[in-house]
Amino acid sequence: MTSDNSNNSADEQPKIKRQLIQPRTLKGFRDYLPESMIPRERLIDIARKVYRSYGFSPIDTPALEYLEILTGKGGAETDRQLYRFEDHGGRNVGMRFDLTVPLARFVAQHINTLGTPFKRYHIAPVWRGENTQRGRYREFMQCDFDTIGTLSVAADIETGLVINDLFEEIGFDRFTVHVNNRQVLTGLLEQIGVAEQATAILRSLDKLTKIGPERTANEMLKTAGITAEQAAQVLAITTLAGSNQEILENLKPLVAQSELGTAGIDRLQQILDGLAAGGVPPERIKLDVSIARGLDYYTGVIFETFLDDLPDIGSVCSGGRYDNLAELYTKQQLPGIGASLGLDRLLAAMDELEMIDKVKTPADILLVYFEKDQLNKYLEIAADLRQAGWAVEVYPDAKKLGKQLKYADVRGFQYALIAGGDELQRDVCQIKNLQTGESVEYPLSSVAADMK
Amino acid sequence: MTSDNSNNSADEQPKIKRQLIQPRTLKGFRDYLPESMIPRERLIDIARKVYRSYGFSPIDTPALEYLEILTGKGGAETDRQLYRFEDHGGRNVGMRFDLTVPLARFVAQHINTLGTPFKRYHIAPVWRGENTQRGRYREFMQCDFDTIGTLSVAADIETGLVINDLFEEIGFDRFTVHVNNRQVLTGLLEQIGVAEQATAILRSLDKLTKIGPERTANEMLKTAGITAEQAAQVLAITTLAGSNQEILENLKPLVAQSELGTAGIDRLQQILDGLAAGGVPPERIKLDVSIARGLDYYTGVIFETFLDDLPDIGSVCSGGRYDNLAELYTKQQLPGIGASLGLDRLLAAMDELEMIDKVKTPADILLVYFEKDQLNKYLEIAADLRQAGWAVEVYPDAKKLGKQLKYADVRGFQYALIAGGDELQRDVCQIKNLQTGESVEYPLSSVAADMK
Numbered sequence: 001m002t003s004d005n006s007n008n009s010a011d012e013q014p015k016i017k018r019q020l021i022q023p024r025t026l027k028g029f030r031d032y033l034p035e036s037m038i039p040r041e042r043l044i045d046i047a048r049k050v051y052r053s054y055g056f057s058p059i060d061t062p063a064l065e066y067l068e069i070l071t072g073k074g075g076a077e078t079d080r081q082l083y084r085f086e087d088h089g090g091r092n093v094g095m096r097f098d099l100t101v102p103l104a105r106f107v108a109q110h111i112n113t114l115g116t117p118f119k120r121y122h123i124a125p126v127w128r129g130e131n132t133q134r135g136r137y138r139e140f141m142q143c144d145f146d147t148i149g150t151l152s153v154a155a156d157i158e159t160g161l162v163i164n165d166l167f168e169e170i171g172f173d174r175f176t177v178h179v180n181n182r183q184v185l186t187g188l189l190e191q192i193g194v195a196e197q198a199t200a201i202l203r204s205l206d207k208l209t210k211i212g213p214e215r216t217a218n219e220m221l222k223t224a225g226i227t228a229e230q231a232a233q234v235l236a237i238t239t240l241a242g243s244n245q246e247i248l249e250n251l252k253p254l255v256a257q258s259e260l261g262t263a264g265i266d267r268l269q270q271i272l273d274g275l276a277a278g279g280v281p282p283e284r285i286k287l288d289v290s291i292a293r294g295l296d297y298y299t300g301v302i303f304e305t306f307l308d309d310l311p312d313i314g315s316v317c318s319g320g321r322y323d324n325l326a327e328l329y330t331k332q333q334l335p336g337i338g339a340s341l342g343l344d345r346l347l348a349a350m351d352e353l354e355m356i357d358k359v360k361t362p363a364d365i366l367l368v369y370f371e372k373d374q375l376n377k378y379l380e381i382a383a384d385l386r387q388a389g390w391a392v393e394v395y396p397d398a399k400k401l402g403k404q405l406k407y408a409d410v411r412g413f414q415y416a417l418i419a420g421g422d423e424l425q426r427d428v429c430q431i432k433n434l435q436t437g438e439s440v441e442y443p444l445s446s447v448a449a450d451m452k
Numbered sequence: 453m454t455s456d457n458s459n460n461s462a463d464e465q466p467k468i469k470r471q472l473i474q475p476r477t478l479k480g481f482r483d484y485l486p487e488s489m490i491p492r493e494r495l496i497d498i499a500r501k502v503y504r505s506y507g508f509s510p511i512d513t514p515a516l517e518y519l520e521i522l523t524g525k526g527g528a529e530t531d532r533q534l535y536r537f538e539d540h541g542g543r544n545v546g547m548r549f550d551l552t553v554p555l556a557r558f559v560a561q562h563i564n565t566l567g568t569p570f571k572r573y574h575i576a577p578v579w580r581g582e583n584t585q586r587g588r589y590r591e592f593m594q595c596d597f598d599t600i601g602t603l604s605v606a607a608d609i610e611t612g613l614v615i616n617d618l619f620e621e622i623g624f625d626r627f628t629v630h631v632n633n634r635q636v637l638t639g640l641l642e643q644i645g646v647a648e649q650a651t652a653i654l655r656s657l658d659k660l661t662k663i664g665p666e667r668t669a670n671e672m673l674k675t676a677g678i679t680a681e682q683a684a685q686v687l688a689i690t691t692l693a694g695s696n697q698e699i700l701e702n703l704k705p706l707v708a709q710s711e712l713g714t715a716g717i718d719r720l721q722q723i724l725d726g727l728a729a730g731g732v733p734p735e736r737i738k739l740d741v742s743i744a745r746g747l748d749y750y751t752g753v754i755f756e757t758f759l760d761d762l763p764d765i766g767s768v769c770s771g772g773r774y775d776n777l778a779e780l781y782t783k784q785q786l787p788g789i790g791a792s793l794g795l796d797r798l799l800a801a802m803d804e805l806e807m808i809d810k811v812k813t814p815a816d817i818l819l820v821y822f823e824k825d826q827l828n829k830y831l832e833i834a835a836d837l838r839q840a841g842w843a844v845e846v847y848p849d850a851k852k853l854g855k856q857l858k859y860a861d862v863r864g865f866q867y868a869l870i871a872g873g874d875e876l877q878r879d880v881c882q883i884k885n886l887q888t889g890e891s892v893e894y895p896l897s898s899v900a901a902d903m904k
Binding site: 056147393 | 472473474475476478481482483485486489490492504505507508511512515518519521524536537540541545546557558560562565566567571572577578590591599602604607609617725729781782814815818821823828829831832834838842845847848849859861
């Protein structure tokens, strides 16, 4: 609560009795109550911690950008979704709709100061005036990390390592990181002689899981104008089975006549080896040459991450390598690789998997305000507990014990500290475990240390 | 980097060669590079940790609100500063200009779910299309915490305790929390018989430090129409000196005939005692009845926080008690108390006081990529170090040692880990302290544990 709006002083307001304004949020926007914000902050904390452990640095950029920055590459849909307006200075501005365009602008603007390799993470809201009927929101958080300015396979491998660490830290054991390399598909298309029709073919391929191989092949015939045999050859690679190593071996002859394709296979081999060296259990990595996602954008390795217990919700962390991040804003060629954690999707999944504690407080202990005239004593006890690392809420009023305990229960506190007149006289307190109902007496002088 | 904007596919773009778009930010908006974002994130982390340790829960609200929500109480200036526009659905919307109005709307909307006391913190950007000439920015972070739904003095005291913990945790020793109670001033005005002219008197009083007592008194005569003697009586309280306890004693007779004033003195006494009980060194608390800030808004205790080494920058954490948070949106009376950490002002102050490390990386160790064919070994070493809690960046290319060490130096890494072919054969590595230049050899098997 600030008084910065103190210019809204009483005498500037009409004295008439106002109608109440209906308190409501805009369609497609959400309030986060503590119960949903606490797990959200936990995930963001973990993402930051993992990103930092690899040397990614935080950055931030403005929510508003010059419209021309945002629409630079924009297709019709981006344009339609953009929150845009004219500011007080008559500038055309827009609210960022992702963190990639701002990153490109940022890097183009500051690259001489930043130097390369430049590794950044950016966790911030973005806005899209989308159709909300599909359960989409118009404001959501993105959690991106990228390494700019290096073609090294080390950065490719690291992206997979970060994804693995992220999900392990969040508490997942059963997840699979799908890996592909755009170069392999390109190599295959070259070898079949249909490289020119790549865009249309890949667009059809992207629908494979939805519409099945037959309809995908038919669509390729129609939109890409390739033969049934060529379509069958493209689709054949999606049916390769076996271990990653077996798939890789089977892919080799399919791209052997393409330099790019062969390089792509080598790269995938290095990535698989590097991920194993970095400690990722091999069964978590799945070579998946059917990933067609972002193929019009990514130029090298591509990652998608699926939860084994909820694969149908789609990828919860995706990314890949690109050749030239900031071509709209600078002549400098800036290749890079990065990925983005799908925070909202992941939280929804965790909720479904019952991985989220339903607590409404970040504190451990509710300190019951029992004796009205002992507030200062309670404040002293709370300070000691905080000093020892406990988060402690002191109930603000000396209401009935039952009411305070009910409050502690509803909020999800783990413990209640109860010290009535008798306990205070004996310099002890009761610690009530609110899950088990059990109470244990501790000396006040050592409760902070002993509770651990 | 995401491919969510994959609808911007290649064939939707004109094939003509585009002009480069100038990469730039809007006037009044800033990019945060790692060097400024790292200390920023540190402060936000500390604020969250301290708020949580008292049981404040995180919430978030949308950046965009219905315009009527935002302008509900708005004076002319708020309205002028507001970023407002019509959205795709023809709604009049605006970007939030503080976190107080959204809190009021939020609480009115959800109070039945939330229950009271409701303690929340909210750390988020706000936007104001202000004149930027005074060094103000149009986008800035607010870090607010509030307790809603209780009149208890415990909540007043706690606000001071949070402020004390905040600054201690950030690393300050020399700061002073000024405390006032609006009721005391009101009591004084009642006793002098000028309560009706309170608004004008307090507005003049607010200028005291800027224009001095004489001009303040003259202004009171003119704008409030009070006598010179009455003005002198008002100003007399601002000259009270001595210890907090002495000031309190001297105030008592000045408000003795006012019930509100006497209650205000009692309250201040309880707050001083409570802050001491909660562990705040008494010399950090200053009873300051001259604080007139936010007096048209606050109705009880008021806090302001000054850095002893830079008092002129003004208060870096301010707040107070209010009677009715959400009167525009609900008939339910919701008193509360809260304060706001002035993040930008504080960071500027810390920079001036040289309290900020100039690092461009959150990682501790740069792992030098020395032997081109040993990448997997380096990834293994890095994984071990991360497991032990170190943040490690692996340089992505096997460039010359000097170039990699220079990179480590410029970014501000503390250590470089160097392991050439000889070291790897002996299963050891060199840890170079980049501040001292000293190198120490460690066995690879135990470097992660031994470095501590």
